[in-house]
Amino acid sequence: MSGTVFGAFYEIVRRIPAGSVSTYGQVARLAGMPRCARLVGYAMAACQDPSVPCHRVVDRFGGTKTAFDIFAPGTQRALLEAEGVPFRPDGTVDLARCQWQPEG
């Protein structure tokens, strides 16, 4: 799509169901590149495709401290909460309850 590997990340992120979230490392792992968690973050930062729910991708701590949230503080959290994603008092996503669990 947009390139070679970034496109693969977008395809995976696109498979994340509403109400669930995933982490950069998890997406990278599913893409077959467990060492390329950074690339996932870069891909999301450069994500220009509105069909890619890049807001469902957070860091391993569940933090939404992303360029997405920097440009519009609170937007990412609002979108996730609108999908039914539980948040902690700390302001981070409760990965223990809604982290995406790829079955097949």
Place this chain on the structure above:
DNA sequence: CCGATGACCAAAC
């Protein structure tokens, strides 16, 4: 056209 950077994670010492 070329150099540096950028939403990170996990192994290694």
Place this chain on the structure above:
DNA sequence: TGTTTGGCCATCG
């Protein structure tokens, strides 16, 4: 057991 460096690719100026 805690802290540090390494790894990977596309986009901007």
